[in-house]
Every structure is written in structure tokens, then in C-alpha cells.
Amino acid sequence: MPDQWDEAVLATLFTQSGVGLVVLDPQLRLVRANAHFEGVATKEYIGRRFTDAFRLDDPEGSEELLKQVLAGRGPVRDHLVSGRLRTIPGDRQFQVSAYRLDAPGGDPDDPGGDPDAPGGDGPGAPGQGHHGADAPALGLVTTVVDVTDRERARARETALTAVRDTVGGSLDTAATCRALIDALVPGFADLAAVEVVDDVLRGVDPPVGPLPPDTPLRRAASGRCDTPGDKPQAQPDPDPDLDLAPDPDPREDRPRPAAVTRRLPLRTPFALTAADLRPRLVPLTPDTPWLDADAHAAHAVAESGAHSLIVVPLSLRGAVLGLVSLYRCGAAEPFDEDDVTLAVAAATRAALAIDNARRFEREHVIASTVQRRLLPQAAREQAAVETAHVLLPGRDSGCWYDTIALAGARTALVVGRVEGEGLQTAIVMGQLRTVIQALADLDLEPEEVLARLKDTADRLAEERDSLPPADALQREPLSAGCLYGVYDPFARTCTVARAGHPAPIVVGPDGRAVPFDVPEGPGLFSDDSALFAPAVVTLDVGSLLAFCTADLLTGDRAAERIAETLSRPGRTLRQAGDDVVYALPADTRAGGAALLLARTGTVSDHKVATWDLSQERRAPATARALVRDRLQEWGLDEDTVEASQLIVSELVTNAVRYGTPPLRLRVLLDSTLTCEVHDGSPASPHLRHARTVDEGGRGLFIVSRLASHWGARHGPDGKVLWTEQELPSGESEGTTTAPPPPA
Numbered sequence: 214m215p216d217q218w219d220e221a222v223l224a225t226l227f228t229q230s231g232v233g234l235v236v237l238d239p240q241l242r243l244v245r246a247n248a249h250f251e252g253v254a255t256k257e258y259i260g261r262r263f264t265d266a267f268r269l270d271d272p273e274g275s276e277e278l279l280k281q282v283l284a285g286r287g288p289v290r291d292h293l294v295s296g297r298l299r300t301i302p303g304d305r306q307f308q309v310s311a312y313r314l315d316a317p318g319g320d321p322d323d324p325g326g327d328p329d330a331p332g333g334d335g336p337g338a339p340g341q342g343h344h345g346a347d348a349p350a351l352g353l354v355t356t357v358v359d360v361t362d363r364e365r366a367r368a369r370e371t372a373l374t375a376v377r378d379t380v381g382g383s384l385d386t387a388a389t390c391r392a393l394i395d396a397l398v399p400g401f402a403d404l405a406a407v408e409v410v411d412d413v414l415r416g417v418d419p420p421v422g423p424l425p426p427d428t429p430l431r432r433a434a435s436g437r438c439d440t441p442g443d444k445p446q447a448q449p450d451p452d453p454d455l456d457l458a459p460d461p462d463p464r465e466d467r468p469r470p471a472a473v474t475r476r477l478p479l480r481t482p483f484a485l486t487a488a489d490l491r492p493r494l495v496p497l498t499p500d501t502p503w504l505d506a507d508a509h510a511a512h513a514v515a516e517s518g519a520h521s522l523i524v525v526p527l528s529l530r531g532a533v534l535g536l537v538s539l540y541r542c543g544a545a546e547p548f549d550e551d552d553v554t555l556a557v558a559a560a561t562r563a564a565l566a567i568d569n570a571r572r573f574e575r576e577h578v579i580a581s582t583v584q585r586r587l588l589p590q591a592a593r594e595q596a597a598v599e600t601a602h603v604l605l606p607g608r609d610s611g612c613w614y615d616t617i618a619l620a621g622a623r624t625a626l627v628v629g630r631v632e633g634e635g636l637q638t639a640i641v642m643g644q645l646r647t648v649i650q651a652l653a654d655l656d657l658e659p660e661e662v663l664a665r666l667k668d669t670a671d672r673l674a675e676e677r678d679s680l681p682p683a684d685a686l687q688r689e690p691l692s693a694g695c696l697y698g699v700y701d702p703f704a705r706t707c708t709v710a711r712a713g714h715p716a717p718i719v720v721g722p723d724g725r726a727v728p729f730d731v732p733e734g735p736g737l738f739s740d741d742s743a744l745f746a747p748a749v750v751t752l753d754v755g756s757l758l759a760f761c762t763a764d765l766l767t768g769d770r771a772a773e774r775i776a777e778t779l780s781r782p783g784r785t786l787r788q789a790g791d792d793v794v795y796a797l798p799a800d801t802r803a804g805g806a807a808l809l810l811a812r813t814g815t816v817s818d819h820k821v822a823t824w825d826l827s828q829e830r831r832a833p834a835t836a837r838a839l840v841r842d843r844l845q846e847w848g849l850d851e852d853t854v855e856a857s858q859l860i861v862s863e864l865v866t867n868a869v870r871y872g873t874p875p876l877r878l879r880v881l882l883d884s885t886l887t888c889e890v891h892d893g894s895p896a897s898p899h900l901r902h903a904r905t906v907d908e909g910g911r912g913l914f915i916v917s918r919l920a921s922h923w924g925a926r927h928g929p930d931g932k933v934l935w936t937e938q939e940l941p942s943g944e945s946e947g948t949t950t951a952p953p954p955p956a
Contacts, residue, residue, distance in 0.1 A: 233357035236314070237263055239350060241279055249357075263355070267307060269296040279311055283350050288312045293360070304546055306364040307357050314351045365546070369555045372401035376559040381566035384573040386414055389566045390434035393537070397559060399438030401552070402539040404517055406435040409527070409535035409567065411474060416575030419532040419568070424477070424487035430535060432473040437517070478507045486524045487533055492560075494553050495522040497540075514540075521547035525560040529568050537563070580610035580639045587643035588613055596622035596883050597702030599812040601786040603794055605764075607805025611638040611693070612762050613646050614809040617653045620924065620935040621889055622702050622816050622881055625653045628760035628809050629695035629714065637686055644673065645693060645737070656926035659697045659710035660745040663734060666695060667712060667745075670737035691738040696760050700752075702815050707758060710747045712737050715766055722755035724780035726773075756813045757789070764806035768798040779810075786810050816881065820847075823879045828869060836865045836878050840888075847882055850941060856919045857888060857938065863912040864890040864934050867898055873931070885921070886938045893931040 226234055226247070233249040241263050263279065264272035275294055282289055289311045296305055375396035383389055390407040398405050408430040413419050420428065477484040481503045482493040495501075497520050504511035513519075519540040527534040537560045541548060588604070600616050611631030619625055627649055631642045648669045652662045670693065680687035694714035700707045709717060709729070713736025719727035731748040735741030752758075757779050766772060778796050779789055790810050822843045826832045837858045844854045861878065868876055872892030881887040898913055916923055920936035927933075 233359075235263065235266075235355045235357060237279070237353040237355060239283060239352055241276060241283075241353070244352060267294075267296040267298070267357070269294050270304075271295075275309075279353060279355075282311045282313050282353060285313065285350075293364075304361075304544060305359055306361045308360045309355055309357055311353050311355045314354050316349075316351050366551075368400055369551065372397055373555055373558060375400070376562055380559070380562050381569070383566075384570045386567055386570040386574065387433055389563060389570055393559065393563045394434045394436040397539065398436045401555065402523075403542040403545055404437040404519060404540035406538045407433050407527075407535065407563070408475075408538070409433045410533065413534050413567070413571050414574070416571055416578050419529075419534050419571070421531050422488070422490050422526075422528065422533045424533045426479060426484065427476055428487075429474050429476055432475075433535070475509070481507045481510070482522065482524045483507070483510075483536055483538070486526050487536060490526045490528045490531075490533065492526070492553050492557055493522075493524040494548055494550065495524065496520065496547065497522055518542045521545075523548050523553055523556045525553075525556045527560055527564040527567060529564045532568075534564050534567050534571075576635050577610070580634065580636045581606065583636060583639040584610045584613075584642065587639065587646060589615060594884075595624040597814045597816050598624045598700055599786055599814065600624075600626070601790050601810045603790040603806075603808040603810075605794065605806040605808075607764075610634055610636075610805065611642045612805050612807040613642050614760070614807045615646060615649065616809070616811075617650060619653065619699065620656065620887060620922075620926070620937065621879075621933070622821075622883060622887070624700050624811070626698045626700065626758065626760055626809060626811055627653075627695065628762060628807055629693065630762045630807070632692040633689070637689070641673065641691065641693070645670065645695070649695070649697070654924075656924050658747065658927075659699055659708050660734075660747045662697050663695060663710050663712045663737075663745045667735070667737050674738050693737040694763075695737060698758070698760070700758075700811065700813060702813070704751075705754070705813070705815070706749050706751050707813075708747050708749045710734060710745045712745065713739065715761065715763055718759040718761070718772055718775050718779070719750060719752070720757040720759075720776055720779045722753050724782065726776040726780075727752070727756065752813050754813055754815050757786075758811040758813070759793070760809040760811075761793075762806045762808075765793070765797065765808055786812055820882045821879065823877065826865065826876045826878055828872075828874045828876050830869065832869050832876065833862045833865045836861045839878070840880060843880060844886075849882075849886070853886065853938065853940065857886060860916050860919050860936050860938075861888055861890070863916050864888065864936070867912055867934070868892040868894075871896065871898065884940070886940055887935060888938075889933050889935045891931060891933045895927060895932055897925045897927075897932060898934070 227245070230247055230249060234247045235243060236245040238244050243259050243261055243263060243266055246258065246266075258266050262272075262276075264275050269275050271294065278289055278292065281287075289309070292309045292311075294307050294309055296307055298305055376393065379392040379396050380389060381392075383392070386409060390409065393407055394405050410419055410424070411429040411431045414431060414433070477487055482495050486493050497504075497514050499515070504514065517540065519542045521541040523539040525537045525539070527537060537556065539548070539556055595616055595618055598616075602614050604612065604614070611633055613627075613629050615625075615627040617625040617627065627646075629642070629645060629649075631638050631645065645666065648666055649662065652665055657665070670691070674691050677687060677689075677691060692713075694712055696709065696711045696714040696717060698707050698709035698717065707719075709731050711731050712734045716731040716733075717729060719729045721727050727750065729748065729750045732746040734745040735743050759775060759779060761775070765775070768774070774796055775793055778792050781789075781792070784792070790808055793808060822839075824836075824839055826835060840857050840861045841854055844857055849857075857880070861880075865876070865878065868890050872894040874893055875891070877889075877891040879887075879889040879891075881889070913923075916936060919938070921939045923934070923936040925932055925934050
């Protein structure tokens with residue numbers, strides 16, 4: 214009865230089992246197989262080795278695994294191997310389980326005989342009917358399940374998951390396309406390329422389909438696996454238009470190949486897909502007719518051994534962003550309709566990410582344009598100081614710099630930064646820069662300039678807070694910093710105050726760093742109400758001042774590195790600024806930065822005159838005579854001389870009547886003529902509009918009519934009343950004594 218049960222079970226398994234059953238002898242040759250795999254069970258396969266019958270891709274590895282089962286090291290369960298069947302074209306995936314077959318009464322854990330030992334001819338051989346613990350294994354029973362469809366579905370799901378996880382995490386078009394390639398190659402395709410409409414890469418609105426035939430497309434990313442199918446990788450063609458080798462990772466320090474731009478040839482799957490926005494599944498053979506119309510594609514297909522192509526449009530709301538081309542090469546299974554469905558889903562996600570990147574790029578272009586228009590448009594020559602700037606482009610659009618000419622040959626140096634990016638950041642930057650210029654014209658001290666600038670910033674923050682809650686701008690915080698300094702060539706001092714911004718770096722003419730500790734004040738949009746405190750440093754002629762934003766001070770010893778760079782002799786100021794950029798660490802983020810350099814000078818003695826006057830009634834007459842002699846010596850015209858005499862007379866008279874000693878007069882010839890009168894009183898005069906019968910009150914009114922600009926500035930030792938007069942063309946001369954030339 215037991216024998217009948219055994220025979221019935223075996224008969225059922227070998228005739229009705231839903232999986233392949235294969236019995237192997239100790240030499241791993243087929244002894245018996247069921248009919249699950251048509252062809253393997255035929256007589257011609259009996260006696261063949263298991264790896265030959267299923268044409269496994271790794272026969273040595275598979276046989277080694279089966280030998281371990283024969284040696285009693287336990288069964289193998291659900292081992293995945295690749296092979297091919299005679300009756301089914303293409304690669305197949307098999308899930309193999311193997312169990313040792315012992316003689317009745319044998320110990321399955323006994324390693325038994327060596328299948329490779331001499332005379333090991335398998336069960337049934339004469340003299341080999343051993344039983345018990347010492348009996349060799351009779352062979353193996355293996356189950357073979359074709360899991361090709363399951364593994365393909367799993368591979369598609371893995372590729373789609375990779376697309377969902379990695380595509381869309383960047384607002385950079387090139388990075389988005391690179392992520393799409395990395396997600397699809399090599400798990401889904403052997404070769405892939407993403408082409409984007411050239412205008413889209415610059416932020417322009419994409420064309421609404423169909424795509425015009427002459428529209429240029431630029432290859433944003435491409436990649437290929439090392440060994441597609443069982444075919445070695447083809448070498449890339451030296452022609453860059455045919456180079457479909459993987460683009461280098463932008464994070465790696467390697468040269469990036471020039472992107473390829475092309476126009477789609479007519480009557481090709483690429484042009485048809487761009488026209489009707491429908492994917493194409495295209496078999497490729499050497500005699501495919503459309504390849505004659507696309508020589509580049511024909512050559513690439515021949516070099517790579519591609520035999521299957523999917524072309525999918527990158528489209529969004531009817532607009533065409535580009536194309537995705539996917540290839541399978543060598544012995545890889547051709548694409549099917551399920552693969553097309555996955556490619557469409559991947560391209561849809563990529564198109565959304567590319568469009569987001571395009572919108573961001575467009576806003577960045579607009580913000581960068583606004584930023585450039587709000588910054589100084591031409592180099593400004595300043596009295597007694599030479600300046601140069603470096604503005605690094607980047608996503609941040611809030612960096613600014615400025616040099617402002619002040620009365621008395623002084624120069625205001627400004628660097629600031631509004632945190633953030635985009636158009637609104639550039640607008641805030643422009644507002645702050647405009648306020649700085651207006652405050653500088655009032656001749657305020659640096660700490661007072663920043664205090665009033667912070668008041669303006671607070672009002673801007675209040676205006677943003679009052680926006681409707683639905684406005685996205687209302688939820689964006691404001692943050693900004695500013696560094697403001699004034700260089701006085703007569704005192705050879707630089708007075709600096711800062712608001713949430715790094716302190717300046719100072720290098721003397723001997724190349725040594727000059728200590729300059731500037732107290733840090735609160736940021737412009739912070740809630741901190743602390744006062745701004747200035748710092749003053751006395752500088753030798755030829756000293757270098759570096760005002761820079763925080764992005765240039767990244768890494769260890771950043772300030773020391775910049776000081777060392779600036780201390781190198783024999784370079785112009787422009788070259789020194791470039792060298793600072795060259796010395797930046799490689800990991801410095803490309804967020805944008807500003808650097809303002811200033812080399813200090815002095816005023817030529819023959820273009821400035823200073824007199825100390827007595828506090829008496831004859832002082833105005835003395836001042837008029839001194840000014841006339843000096844202006845005539847400088848060769849100025851008579852109208853300018855007479856106007857200057859009247860201006861000086863009124864200013865000195867005011868100082869004699871209402872001021873206190875000491876009384877000092879200075880005239881300075883630059884692009885304009887400046888007259889300054891200093892006295893020890895802090896009280897400022899006010900412009901009055903005298904009535905017809907009034908005997909006084911017209912002094913400053915006369916001054917305001919004769920001078921193009923006038924004002925007053927205060928210091929610890931009194932005040933200075935100053936005026937500026939425009940000079941006729943050809944009469945102005947520079948007053949700056951150039952800093953010592955580079956050694």
C-alpha cells in the first residue's frame with residue numbers, strides 16, 4: 214500500500230504540478246522532468262546537465278550551489294537565476310529550489326559520496342546500491358518556477374519608485390533630468406537621453422504643441438549601463454553629437470561635456486511624438502526605414518546594439534518641454550506596452566519637475582536683472598580712494614555694494630545682503646540701497662545711518678506683516694545685514710559700523726593684517742533694539758579695505774585666507790579681487806556674494822588749501838582774499854572765483870557771529886569745487902526765506918543759489934558747513950594722489 218501511495222504522489226506531481234520538477238543525478242544531469250517547461254522534458258534533454266538544459270547565464274555559480282546541496286550543506290530555496298528556454302524567446306528569470314535526494318534509510322545530513330569522485334555514475338550503477346548513514350546522495354530534486362513576469366513587474370515598480378523618490382527634489386533642470394536618468398538606467402533601460410527645448414532651460418514659456426520642426430532641443434542628461442544585456446558596452450563615438458555616455462555627476466570635480474543641441478528630423482518617431490504628444494514603442498533593426506532620415510540616431514543605434522526604443526514626450530498642459538528616449542540593447546528583453554505605461558508615468562513626473570525648475574529659473578533671471586539694474590551701473594571715481602568690486606552670481610539676489618562720494622573728499626563704502634532669493638528679495642535690496650544713498654547725503658555718522666536704516670527696515674517689515682494672510686509673501690521672514698564705512702583722506706581714518714554683517718578686513722601697505730574690531734550691531738530686520746557702535750581705524754596710504762558678504766567667509770581661517778590673498782604684492786585692485794574668488798574653498802555654495810575693495814590714498818597738497826582764521830569781524834574779508842588768490846592760482850574762471858568769494862564770505866560771517874573758535878577754512882579742487890568752514894559750535898544754521906523789508910536772513914539762501922549742493926556735518930569738535938560748485942568743462946582736475954603702485 215505505501216508503494217502505491219508513493220507512485221500516485223509522484224505521478225500526480227510530474228503530470229499536474231504548476232511548477233517545474235527536475236530530478237538530477239549526482240553529476241547534476243537530468244534524470245527526469247515534468248512537462249511544465251515544454252521541451253525540457255523531452256528525451257533529448259535527459260542526460261544533459263541542468264545548467265545546459267536551462268542555458269543559465271552563470272552555470273559555474275549555479276553548479277557550485279547545487280554541489281553544496283549534494284554535499285549535505287542544506288537545501289537551497291528560492292534562488293533566482295537567469296537563463297533561456299528553447300521554446301520561449303528572450304531572457305527568463307527562474308526561481309530554483311534544490312533538495313538532496315537520499316536513498317531509503319539514508320541520513321539527509323550525511324554528506325555522502327563526492328559527486329565528482331571517480332566511479333560516481335549516479336543511482337542505479339552496478340555496485341552502488343548503498344544505504345544507511347554512509348550511503349551517497351542519489352541526486353537532487355529541484356523545483357523551477359518561471360518568475361520572469363513577476364520580476365519584470367517588480368523591476369518596473371522599483372524604477373517607478375526611484376523616479377518618485379528622486380525626481381522633483383531640485384529646482385535645477387539639469388539635476389532633475391540627471392535624476393530621471395539615474396532612476397531608469399540600468400534597472401529599466403540600457404540607454405537613455407533627456408532632451409529639453411532650449412528656451413525652456415532659460416526659463417521661457419514652453420511652446421504649445423505640436424512642437425515646430427525647427428525648434429532646437431538640448432540634451433540635458435544621458436546615461437547608459439556598462440553591460441546592456443550580454444553585449445559589452447560600445448565605446449562612445451568621438452562626435453559629441455553621438456556621445457550618449459553618462460554625464461558626469463555635477464557634484465564631482467570633473468569637466469562636463471558640452472550639451473548637444475539638435476533639431477528633430479522629420480518623419481522620425483521623435484518628431485511624431487513631439488507633434489501629437491503620444492508615446493511611441495519602436496522596434497529597431499538595421500533596416501528600420503526612418504533611420505535613413507536620422508543619421509545620428511542610426512549611428513548611435515548601430516554602435517550601442519539597441520533593438521527596442523520608447524520615445525515619450527515631456528509635456529504639461531499641452532505644452533512641450535522636451536523628449537525622453539529609452540533604449541534596450543543586446544540580449545535584453547524588448548520593451549512592451551507595460552513598459553510604455555511606466556515611461557509615461559516617469560516622464561509626467563519629470564515634466565512637472567522641469568516646469569517648476571523653469572518657473573524658478575525665470576524668476577531667478579528676472580530677479581538677477583532687477584538686481585543688476587539696482588546696483589551701480591558704472592565705476593565711480595572717488596577722491597583719495599581707489600575701489601573695485603566683485604559680484605558673484607548665484608541664486609541669492611539680495612547682495613549689494615556701493616561707493617558714495619561725500620563732501621570733503623570723503624567716501625562712503627557700503628556692502629549689504631538681504632537673505633533670500635527671487636524678485637521680492639531684489640526689491641527689498643533696492644529699497645535699502647536707495648535709503649542708504651539718501652542718508653549718506655545727509656552727512657550722518659555711520660552709526661546714525663544704520664540706526665535710521667533699521668527704522669526703515671522695521672517699517673518695511675510692518676508693511677509685509679500687514680499683507681493679507683493669503684499672500685505667500687506675508688509668511689516669508691525678512692533678514693538683512695549691512696556694513697557702512699566712511700574714509701576721510703585728511704584724517705586718514707575709516708569709521709565703520711555694522712548691522713548683522715561681518716566686519717571688514719584691513720591689510721596695511723606692508724602686507725600685514727590690521728586689527729579692526731567693529732562691534733556687531735543688530736540685523737536690520739531683527740527685534741533687537743541695541744544701539745550701533747562705530748569703530749575707527751587710522752590707515753596708512755596704500756592700505757586695503759575688504760568689505761565682503763558672509764558667503765566669502767566660509768571655511769576655516771576665512772578672514773586670514775582673504776588677508777593673505779590681499780597681501781600679495783604686484784597686482785591691481787581688480788586682480789586682487791579676482792584672487793580672493795580663486796582662493797575660495799571648493800565647497801563654497803553658489804548662492805551669490807559681493808566683495809568691495811578700497812585702496813586708500815590722500816589729497817594732493819597743491820589742490821587743497823586750509824587756513825586757520827581768527828574769530829573776528831575782519832575774518833570774512835580775509836577769507837575772500839585768500840580764496841581769490843588760490844582759485845586764480847588754480848586757473849579757475851572769474852565767475853567761479855566771484856561766486857566762491859561770496860559763498861565763503863557768507864559762511865565765515867555766520868561762523869563769526871554764531872559759532873565758537875577754532876575757525877578754519879578749506880577749499881578743495883576735484884571734479885567740483887568744495888568750500889568748507891569749520892567752527893566749534895554744534896548749532897546748525899537754518900535756511901530762511903527773508904521778507905522784502907528784512908535786513909538779514911539771506912546768507913544761506915544766497916549760498917544755496919550759488920552752490921549745487923550744500924550741507925552741514927557734525928563731529929565731536931564742532932560742525933562743518935560745506936558747499937559744492939560745478940565747474941565749467943575742462944577746469945576740474947583730479948585731486949587724488951594715487952596709492953603707491955604695486956611693488
